[in-house]
Amino acid sequence: MVYRPGRVLSNRAAVIGMNRPTMEDVAERAKVSRALVSLVMNDSPQVSDEKRSSVLQAARELGYRPNLIARILAQQRTHTIGVLVDDLRNPFFGEVVDGIEAEAADHGFRVLILNGHRDARREAEAVETFLQLRVEGMALVGARLDDSDTARVGLAAPCVMVASGAVHSGVDTVGTDDRRGAELAVEHLAALGHTRIVHLDGGANVSAGERRSGYESGMQSAGLGDLVDIRPAGDDEADALGVIDDLLADDDPPTALFAFNDLLAAGALNRLADAGMAVPGDVSLVGFDNTFISALRHLSLTTVNQPTLAMGRLVVSTLLQRLSDGPSEPIRHTLQPELVVRSTTGPPRGGAILSQARPTPR
Amino acid sequence: MVYRPGRVLSNRAAVIGMNRPTMEDVAERAKVSRALVSLVMNDSPQVSDEKRSSVLQAARELGYRPNLIARILAQQRTHTIGVLVDDLRNPFFGEVVDGIEAEAADHGFRVLILNGHRDARREAEAVETFLQLRVEGMALVGARLDDSDTARVGLAAPCVMVASGAVHSGVDTVGTDDRRGAELAVEHLAALGHTRIVHLDGGANVSAGERRSGYESGMQSAGLGDLVDIRPAGDDEADALGVIDDLLADDDPPTALFAFNDLLAAGALNRLADAGMAVPGDVSLVGFDNTFISALRHLSLTTVNQPTLAMGRLVVSTLLQRLSDGPSEPIRHTLQPELVVRSTTGPPRGGAILSQARPTPR
DNA sequence: TTGTAAGCGTTATCAT
DNA sequence: ATGATAACGCTTACAA
Numbered sequence: 001m002v003y004r005p006g007r008v009l010s011n012r013a014a015v016i017g018m019n020r021p022t023m024e025d026v027a028e029r030a031k032v033s034r035a036l037v038s039l040v041m042n043d044s045p046q047v048s049d050e051k052r053s054s055v056l057q058a059a060r061e062l063g064y065r066p067n068l069i070a071r072i073l074a075q076q077r078t079h080t081i082g083v084l085v086d087d088l089r090n091p092f093f094g095e096v097v098d099g100i101e102a103e104a105a106d107h108g109f110r111v112l113i114l115n116g117h118r119d120a121r122r123e124a125e126a127v128e129t130f131l132q133l134r135v136e137g138m139a140l141v142g143a144r145l146d147d148s149d150t151a152r153v154g155l156a157a158p159c160v161m162v163a164s165g166a167v168h169s170g171v172d173t174v175g176t177d178d179r180r181g182a183e184l185a186v187e188h189l190a191a192l193g194h195t196r197i198v199h200l201d202g203g204a205n206v207s208a209g210e211r212r213s214g215y216e217s218g219m220q221s222a223g224l225g226d227l228v229d230i231r232p233a234g235d236d237e238a239d240a241l242g243v244i245d246d247l248l249a250d251d252d253p254p255t256a257l258f259a260f261n262d263l264l265a266a267g268a269l270n271r272l273a274d275a276g277m278a279v280p281g282d283v284s285l286v287g288f289d290n291t292f293i294s295a296l297r298h299l300s301l302t303t304v305n306q307p308t309l310a311m312g313r314l315v316v317s318t319l320l321q322r323l324s325d326g327p328s329e330p331i332r333h334t335l336q337p338e339l340v341v342r343s344t345t346g347p348p349r350g351g352a353i354l355s356q357a358r359p360t361p362r
Numbered sequence: 363m364v365y366r367p368g369r370v371l372s373n374r375a376a377v378i379g380m381n382r383p384t385m386e387d388v389a390e391r392a393k394v395s396r397a398l399v400s401l402v403m404n405d406s407p408q409v410s411d412e413k414r415s416s417v418l419q420a421a422r423e424l425g426y427r428p429n430l431i432a433r434i435l436a437q438q439r440t441h442t443i444g445v446l447v448d449d450l451r452n453p454f455f456g457e458v459v460d461g462i463e464a465e466a467a468d469h470g471f472r473v474l475i476l477n478g479h480r481d482a483r484r485e486a487e488a489v490e491t492f493l494q495l496r497v498e499g500m501a502l503v504g505a506r507l508d509d510s511d512t513a514r515v516g517l518a519a520p521c522v523m524v525a526s527g528a529v530h531s532g533v534d535t536v537g538t539d540d541r542r543g544a545e546l547a548v549e550h551l552a553a554l555g556h557t558r559i560v561h562l563d564g565g566a567n568v569s570a571g572e573r574r575s576g577y578e579s580g581m582q583s584a585g586l587g588d589l590v591d592i593r594p595a596g597d598d599e600a601d602a603l604g605v606i607d608d609l610l611a612d613d614d615p616p617t618a619l620f621a622f623n624d625l626l627a628a629g630a631l632n633r634l635a636d637a638g639m640a641v642p643g644d645v646s647l648v649g650f651d652n653t654f655i656s657a658l659r660h661l662s663l664t665t666v667n668q669p670t671l672a673m674g675r676l677v678v679s680t681l682l683q684r685l686s687d688g689p690s691e692p693i694r695h696t697l698q699p700e701l702v703v704r705s706t707t708g709p710p711r712g713g714a715i716l717s718q719a720r721p722t723p724r
Numbered sequence: 725t726t727g728t729a730a731g732c733g734t735t736a737t738c739a740t
Numbered sequence: 741a742t743g744a745t746a747a748c749g750c751t752t753a754c755a756a
Contacts, residue, residue: 022732022733022734023733023734024733032742032743033742033743033744034733034734034743034744035735035736035742035743035744035745036741036742036743038734038735038736039741039742041734042735046741046742047741047742048741048742051741051742063518065490065493065494065518066494066733066734067435067494067496067732067733067734068491068494068495068496068734069431069434069435069440069495069496069732069733069734070435070732070733070734070735070748071733071734071735072431072734072748073429073431073432073435073732073733073734073735073748073749073750074733074734074735074736074747074748075734075735075736075748076735076748078431088450088456088459088460088475089453089456089457089460089654091451091453094450094451094456095451097450097477098450098451098477098479101477101479110491111476111477112474112475112476113450113474113475113476113477114473114474114475115459115460115463115473115475117460117463128427129430129472131427132427132428132429132430133430133431134429134430134431156425156427266658269658269659269660270658270659270660273659273660274659292451293655293658296628296631296632296655296658296660296661297631297632297635297636298631298632298635298658298660298661299658299660299661384748384749384750385749385750386749386750394726394727395726395727395728396727396728396749396750396751397726397727397728397729397751397752398725398726398727400750400751400752401725401726401751403750404751408725408726409725409726410725410726413725413726428749428750429748429749429750430750431748431749431750432732432748432749432750432751433749433750433751434732434750435732435733435734435748435749435750435751436731436732436749436750436751436752437732437750437751437752438732438751725756726755726756727754727755727756728753728754728755728756729752729753729754729755730751730752730753730754731750731751731752731753732748732749732750732751733748734747734748735746735747735748736745736746736747737744737745737746737747738743738744738745738746739742739743739744739745740741740742740743740744
């Protein structure tokens with residue numbers, strides 16, 4: 001038997017309870033070698049039933065629990081993918097993560113989640129943590145990292161940006177065609193007869209740029225030149241909502257609002273209600289994401305759908321492909337958005353188009 | 363210098379990219395010992411500036427990144443707390459996690475998040491993963507583990523149940539007085555003159571039991587005996603919402619609904635709108651949690667507030683206390699809920715109380 | 725201040 | 741089928 005010096009029960013270990021029974025302890029109790037215990041734990045077929053059961057019994061008696069950390073170090077595989085979520089409070093991201101976890105589970109991968117708190121610095125830290133933990137791949141869901149950051153990350157580990165909006169160099173991407181989604185929203189409003197359409201900008205959100213340019217091109221192809229983009233000064237796009245009051249007080253106020261996402265649209269709905277404006281009577285409103293919020297009857301928000309679950313699953317399959325294929329040209333998956341018309345959009349007052357039947361007038 | 367056999371670049375390691383530069387590589391390049399590199403990496407004050415900078419340079423040149431897995435194994439400390447979240451799509455949990463992360467960061471702890479998917483089996487697996495990863499403590503946010511499970515977990519690692527509703531043996535708990543919260547809701551409705559108050563039950567949610575009994579005791583002390591508790595058959599409490607239609611078709615229909623949480627209340631609001639019922643004209647409605655959903659003007663849901671951020675921070679400080687004090691009697695922190703009256707509650711039609719001014723009549 | 729070497733708890737290779 | 745033993749990449753006494 002191997003010489004094994006007495007276990008050092010430093011007060012550290014004693015305090016934090018990491019001094020749990022090890023394979024060595026189990027081996028000793030079952031009177032077998034450590035290697036055999038390992039085989040049993042990984043239920044190898046080549047152990048005798050007799051030894052197997054005595055090992056299992058010893059393990060049970062000791063309350064043995066394998067140490068994943070040690071196993072990972074020895075195995076040189078974590079079987080883990082890291083998911084960085086920009087904002088845990090936004091249900092949209094939660095839905096994407098659900099898709100990621102479903103697909104990961106199907107392929108025997110663990111998913112570790114870190115919260116980015118809508119802050120580039122903290123997201124960079126989270127990525128670093130994932131890298132140091134040696135995750136086999138990472139999904140950055142809505143992360144606000146700049147191009148040079150992502151390129152560096154992409155070099156260090158397989159990495160797919162989700163809901164990234166713009167194309168990032170050096171990493172794979174899975175996302176909705178945000179530009180097209182924004183165009184859909186604007187086209188819808190233009191078709192209803194709106195001409196003064198204001199964009200409530202997503203500010204520092206990753207997809208904000210693409211949606212903004214979709215707004216611009218949508219306006220352009222509708223022959224509308226009067227672009228108004230409301231952008232927040234700080235990091236919280238809701239800060240800019242106050243501007244709505246000013247806009248509405250204008251001589252020639254906008255008749256429609258296109259918000260960066262459903263959360264922002266809901267905030268806008270609040271402001272409009274406070275200002276006594278009818279929606280869609282006085283102002284039409286379109287959101288983005290089609291989260292459950294937009295489906296609430298009392299909001300019944302017209303919005304742009306993103307196939308969140310499909311995106312999540314696609315993230316993992318992309319990651320796995322990259323894992324097996326090695327480095328190559330970035331993979332780009334762009335899913336198509338869909339306009340979901342609900343009750344917050346209608347023709348403008350005195351607009352060119354006749355009013356149309358609508359579900360639940362509010 | 364230590365004899366070091368050639369690095370084994372198994373194809374595994376080659377594929378997953380775990381064959382990154384190690385301390386040994388850095389040491390070799392900087393012509394120092396591995397131990398010194400370690401000292402530099404943990405910026406120990408006792409290294410000469412000269413060595414320090416040459417080590418740092420070597421590290422930079424090689425693109426060295428410390429291996430957290432190895433460090434943890436050697437150090438016997440993970441500096442990590444595991445957070446199990448029952449449902450990432452429920453904003454309430456996201457808010458609690460924000461509090462947890464804030465306090466954890468203040469104390470130099472990493473936070474790892476695992477998603478429970480509203481499923482007891484998956485939550486048990488997640489806990490097992492945390493245990494195998496040797497987290498120093500865990501927070502179970504809304505986890506639906508039964509008493510024997512939690513007791514076992516509590517034995518294995520410091521563990522605090524959050525938003526647990528009932529008292530679980532063997533683990534510390536941080537939560538709101540759910541029972542009292544439910545009573546507040548019922549008292550409010552009773553004071554408005556409602557007598558037929560129905561409870562939309564939370565089913566398998568952890569706090570459901572406490573809120574149910576709060577509903578019962580609230581009804582009792584208001585002298586109301588006609589308890590109606592709508593409980594779902596499956597795991598999705600929203601399934602039971604259909605019953606609302608039947609209830610309203612009753613001879614003597616309920617005039618008020620108390621929902622398990624804001625999400626469920628929002629669902630109920632949908633059903634009521636579909637059925638053409640006015641809120642609070644025909645039916646009053648109270649939710650629970652005071653998530654941002656209830657604050658949306660178009661819902662403007664009367665609800666019961668939980669101090670989520672404070673709860674989150676308290677979770678971590680409780681964990682740290684347990685970490686330093688070792689085993690002892692379970693710690694119980696119960697925060698007080700508060701009724702937030704908005705626009706979904708009012709006197710019943712023909713009720714005893716005069717109608718009162720309300721913000722935004724809907 | 726720096727180096728040596730013994731762990732940490734596994735897996736995996738090679739004997740037997 | 742089972743056992744020895746060398747990794748895995750780091751930390752940390754202890755020595756120099």
